[in-house]
Amino acid sequence: MLNGPVIVVASLLYLGLLFAIAWWGDKRADQGRSVISSPTIYALSMAVYCTTWTFYGSVGRAAVSGIGFLPIYLGPTLVMALGWFLLLKMIRTAKANRITSIADFISSRYGKSLLLGGLVTVIAVVGIVPYIALQLKAVSGSVSLLLNYPEIVMPGRSTALPVFADMSFYIALILAAFTIVFGTRHLDATERHEGMVAAIALESVVKLLAFLAVGLYVTYGIYDGFADIFQYAADDDRLRRLSTAIPSGQGYTGWFSLTLLAGLAILFLPRQFQIAVVENVNESHLKRAAWLFPLYLLLINLFVLPIALGGLLHFSGQGVDADTFVLTLPMAHHQEGLALLVFIGGLSAATGMVIVETIALSTMVCNDLVMPALIHLRGAALAEASDLSRLLLRIRRGAILVILLLGYLYFRLAGEAYALVAIGLISFAAVAQFAPAMIGGMYWRGGTRGGALAGLSAGSLVWAYTLLLPSFAKSGWLATDFLTQGPFGFNLLRPQQLFGLDGLDEISHCLFWSFFANIGAYVAVSIMRSPTAAEASQARLFVDALKYARPVGAALWRGLAKVSDLTALVGRFLGPQRAESAFADYAKRHGQVAIDALEADAELVHFAESLLAGTIGSASARVMVASVAKEEPLSASEVMNILDEASQLRSYSRELERKSRELEAATRDLKSANERLQELDRVKDDIMSSVTHELRTPLTSIRAFTEMLRDDPKMRLAERERFLGLVVSESDRLARLINQTLDLAKIESGNADWRGSALDLKEVIEQSVASTSQLFNEKGARVELDLQSGLPSILADRDRLIQVMLNLLSNAVKFLPLNAGRVCVSLRAGAQGLEVGVADNGPGIRVQDQQVIFEKFRQVGDSLTNKPAGTGLGLPISRRIIEHFGGRLWVDSVPGEGATFRFFLPFAPDNGV
Amino acid sequence: MNKKVLIADDEPNIVISLEFLLRREGFDVLVAVDGEEALVKAREEKPDLILLDVMMPKMNGFDLCQALRADHDLDDMRILMLSAKGRETEVSKGLGLGADAYVTKPFSTKELVLQVRSLLGV
Amino acid sequence: MRRGILTGERLVAVFLCGCVLFNYPLLSLFDRRVDLFGIPLIYVYVFTAWAGLIALMAWFTERRGE
Known part of the structure; x- marks a missing residue:
């Protein structure tokens, strides 16, 4: 059953399904009925974190270091708990400033710096391309394994084949085509790809199910549960250390470094930034992701160690690579269906990572490398072109193709070399270099462009020297003398024992020195001078992202512009129709009937710039807008004044709101008090009326009898005595009444004795x-x-x-x-x-x-x-x-x-x- | 023939004094101690005048006044309301319901007698 | 709003708790050659603590009203 055509058809069917889902998702998004407005889908799409490096590689790592692979998933779990603050702030900031990539984020934060955006892009591409190569290798490796079924033959070096006979080449091309169709169907100011997110969420489910299926099969099908496997392992001298001693060869420092590294990766890997920040449709989805994504990570790791142990036991001494156990164990037990499912799961892990990562990188390459270069070199020509949106799409598509081909190239060059196998962590360490500039930028106003440039450069150079170059050396591309004796024999400069720092694993070593250099340079250079106007204004926008009610960017611009220039400019990049409708919307929101009626004020200029920022990046957008609008520069102190005013206004309005709420409450209280008083008044009236009535009744008799006695001197004596008796008894009644009324009043008022x-x-x-x-x-x-x-x-x-x-x-x-x-x-x-x-x-x-x-x-x-x-x-x-x-x-x-x-x-x- | 007067009041001592007062003036006096009894006696005896207390058990003076005025056999009967409730609203309510006069308690016996005489035209 | 702040504080507490649970020296207490139901103690410990943290986060973020 497992032969070439079946594998090809299954793969194509699966990719077709993904495409159908993405197409459907995009169509629904166009109709305004988003399919991804679910926190669960958001959380699942985050699982793009788990690539083939997880799917196949975790077992490989576990086979060497026991549970030493776990920090790679514990780190993200811990960071997700902080996601409430960190990710929320990133999402708010990105939305307010139309930021579409991590390069754009850093560039925008430090005064919309072109240089910084470019540097981040280069670091990301250098760090990530090998990671993409790893995915290609995993897919082609799994295909060739399956093709040899029922034999289990480790994939040979495909580099022996010419490029056009190499399956991996075609896989790269298919993935590129797929990504182009997914990611660049049209340009969007927000760079969101709803269809893609829906497909990624599905992929996450598929790879999890596939992995759980193997795990259950190995643990309960081949063995008799966890305890059984661990028992076998305990009986084997070589395996015992895997299941008992924690991080062998790694130590607690290594464990900590890995946790930190993975925690940073979940924030700053371009694909994670794309999914968690750019593609986020609703901030509140973070809440579900905070626990569902960690739960996903837990589930996908539950069976890693049992599979590793199972594989080591089964293939003992047969030269089967532990990275392939997930696939080779079902094959060895002739579970063809399961093997195919695993293959599809691995394909899911690879395609998900490649698609999102490539889209994120291509956006960065386009907005932060190619566009600035074009604007710089061919600014005049660009200004004359009427519609640049096609050019932009072509750049993106070209970037996707180039990135994937670079990945393929690296794969062909590196092959089975150490440089590829270890690339997961090397990539993580590369993107970790963004952390100081990112986190510092979000929480420290004093960070400057110079500081960020210095930190990023220093950090990434140290990373390259202590981690990347040694990996090349270990792959045999460089003389190993360099490792053992240091460059030119300088012992102190040995890359993995820099300045004689010994006793750390290579990741901890790299992390320490690169962060030392990165953070040190960032802080030192930043505090050498105070921020410029542009830096200060962006710093406030980022650091206080959660404070401003609405973006204050518009307040920070002063100058002259023409509406027609702005619409034409935006039209060139977004296409005239999309620009037209965007401006018409803006006009409607501001109570104008037509675009012509708009005034080219600061707000409109800001609106145009943010539209452009979504498409070509904030730094390029700033340059392009400056080309049509004459801006008067603001001094740093003016910027600070405007921002202070904005935040003061906000606090005033908060104060006012609070006061008015208090007034309302006081009015309500008074009203109800008044009602109570009126009610009491009515009761008092009733009582007074009753009391007077009761008093008048005996009084009436008394008066009537006495008048009769007075007016009728001839009244008979018996009559007279009878009437006098009645007068006395009525007087008694009156007295009693008065006494009791007073008595009751005393009791009721609480004055009774x-x-x-x-x-x-x-x-x-x-x-x-x-x-x-x-x-x-x-x-x-x-x-x-x-x-x-x-x-x-x-x-x-x-x-x-x-x-x-x-x-x-x-x-x-x-x-x-x-x-x-x-x-x-x-x-x-x-x-x-x-x-x-x-x-x-x-x-x-x-x-x-x-x-x-x-x-x-x-x-x-x-x-x-x-x-x-x-x-x-x-x-x-x-x-x-x-x-x-x-x-x-x-x-x-x-x-x-x-x-x-x-x-x-x-x-x-x-x-x- | 003597004019016939019905006293409707639940206060025994007031009834005693009114009865004495009116008999001395030469009227035939009937007594009812609650509203229902007063209505029955008014219909049976067709008095020329009824002295009506407002606060009475079973049927209060206002309701009784309304019932009496709805009975056209009793169109010739005069109604004098007597009440310890002397507020404006009660006086106008009584007159509005068809009473011919409204006297507040405590009253002057002389004035009451004059009022009764003038109502009966003697 | 107040509730949002409280949820945030609770999640930070989970983060700090996790930092302690998953690092030296607490981790070393469980790194022994001891089995629990036939499963190595460290394996049971890490997964149990992990699941506990996730349960806490779910409880803090998903509960309504308050």
């Missing part, structure tokens, strides 16, 4: 009953007492409790039937307190009235005769008294069967039961 003491409730009840016995006798009623004795005391005011009891008893009397009345007073102990009940055999109280009777002045009942006795305040006062002592007062009643008023009082705290 409470005397709390431990009381025997039984004694209180007995006294109250005794003092009301006259009332009961008059009505011919009977009082029964059912009082438990020996109960614990309660804490209350004796006089107040007597007041409550009298009130309840006199209330009961009022409603008793004449001569048949019966009142039963009970006292019982509950778990928490005492309960008193006053039950009568009166008419009872309707359910709807059982709450009403506790309201002020709300008497219930239609008994004409009893009315004058009540004030309508007795029960409300009683309830408040009981509640004051922590109890409850309520009534149980069934109409027709009498009513029982009950109250509960808690025990005094010190003798709680």
Whole structure:
């Protein structure tokens, strides 16, 4: 089954699928329905980090150094935790300044320097091209392995073949074509490739599934789980050290260096910058990526060591390269389908890396090398050309082809040499040189163009001397004397023991010296002079990227320009139609109907420049805009003033917003307070009205009787005495009413005078009953007492409790039937307190009235005769008294069967039961 | 024939004083202690005048006044409202519902008698 | 906004924690010839700590409301 045609067809089908997805993604993006607006897709696309160097190479490394390969994935995991700050700032800055590559980022930060952009591009190309070569090697190696199936034959040196018979050459061409179609379908001001991102996310899934499949097969198919493999390994003298001792030949320093290196690579590798920063559609996607990407890394590494051990055990002494175990183990066990899946997974890893890396590099080459050179050399001709967008596309496509061919060339030259095998880490160390200029640029305003140039140059020279050249020497391209004795015999200058620094592995050694030189030069040169206007303004834009509400770039330009010049300029690079629509959009946003109505102010110039920046890089854009707009240079102090103003304005407006929010809140509070007051006022009115009504009623009788007595001297004596008696009783009622109203007011306002003491409730009840016995006798009623004795005391005011009891008893009397009345007073102990009940055999109280009777002045009942006795305040006062002592007062009643008023009082705290 | 007066009030002592006062003036006096009783007695006895308290159980004075005025058999009956509630709004409410006069408690017995006489045209 | 700041601080804490967990000297404590369920201790340690950090990051970034 595994033969040439099958492999070719499978590969082409897979690439076709990728292309279909990318095409679909781009089409959806054009319709404004992005398929990549998902945090999961963003996180998966970040896994472009895992190339064939991971897919095939991790097992190879593990076979030599045990778990020493892991820092390459632990570093990114740790940095992703910081991604919340670092990546967020990079994304914000890049979006605000239309930055489309890491070269552009550094160049733009240090005053839109052409030289700096070019230097970064050169370092990136030198560092990355060999890495691309590694991908070509892996793919061609895996194809030739499969072609020899069922034999397992290590790929020979394909360099023996002429170029046109070399499969790798065609693979490079296919990948170039593929990348051109993916990456340069059209020019875009933001340099985003949604279709490509969707395809990369799919590739990440494919390579993970393929790797997990092999891992599961080896661990559980060939062996009997992790423990089984490790057991076999432990029995083998050569393998034991792999599974037990940590970084053999590497030490903890090496482990740390690798972690640091990989952590920096995840930020500054051109492909990672492309995916994580340029292609980011939504900042909030970072949150998912923060854990999902590390999880991906964990999963793809879970089976690395078992596969390595499995391969070493199986192919012991057969000369099979550990880098091929992922593929050769399934082949050796005749798992053809699995082998094909692994091959596709490896293809995924390679194509993903090559596509994104090449697009990122070609953007840098075009914007930071070729365009500046063209502008410099042929500026006049460019200014006359009407549409440069095709030229730009041709440059990009050319760059892609050239980069891939360079990769192929390196592969042919290096072949199996050490220089290729070790290139992963050498590449990482190269891009790590960007770190000081990048991180310093984002957090330190003082960094200058000179400092960045010096740091980058020094760092990359040291890198080349301590890592790249030695790798050439180890490949046999240079005399090894250079390594062992130093150049021209200068022992101190031995590249891997520089100045005699011994005892470090080569990566740690390189990292130390290159960072020493890089950071040292960057800082030293930066602090030699203060930043220029351009540097200072860009420094503020970058360092304070998270502070400015909107880009302030426009404020930093002063000069003269014509709208027609600007539109024509942008049109030359973006194509007239795209430029037209971009400017029309801008006009609409600024309330103008047509582009002609626009004013060529600083903002428009800035807009034009940022449009160009997306296409040709910020440094070139600055040059091109300067060619049509006459700029008056700003001094450094003017720039600082403008920026200070901008940040002050922002803080003023924040302050204002805060104040206005406070005012709103205060207004709301006042409003509700006013409503409460009005409500209270209404309640007070009602009470006043009730009180006056209640006072006027007895007053009316008193006045009527006295007037009648006065006006009618001939009134009969009996009549006279009767009326006088009524006057007295109404006066009593009036006095009682006034007293109770005052009493209630005192209780309610909290001014009542409470005397709390431990009381025997039984004694209180007995006294109250005794003092009301006259009332009961008059009505011919009977009082029964059912009082438990020996109960614990309660804490209350004796006089107040007597007041409550009298009130309840006199209330009961009022409603008793004449001569048949019966009142039963009970006292019982509950778990928490005492309960008193006053039950009568009166008419009872309707359910709807059982709450009403506790309201002020709300008497219930239609008994004409009893009315004058009540004030309508007795029960409300009683309830408040009981509640004051922590109890409850309520009534149980069934109409027709009498009513029982009950109250509960808690025990005094010190003798709680 | 003596004029007939119905007293509708739930305050026993006020009823006693009004009854005494009006009898002395030579009127026939009827008493009702709540709104419903007052409505029944007004329809049965067709008094010439009703003294109506506003705050009464079962049916308050305002509702009773409205009910009486809706009954065209009682068109000739005069209504005098008596109330301890003396606010402007209550006075105009009572008059608006068809009462002929509104007297606030406490009242002067002389003035009340004059008011009753003039309403009855004696 | 406050929540964003808090999430950021938590993630920095995860970073620092990871730096300690994955370096000398803590790492050396587990670099022994000891097996756990038949698997070398260092292997179990690194992957467990790694998974723990990832779980923490997921918890901090994905939880809602607060």
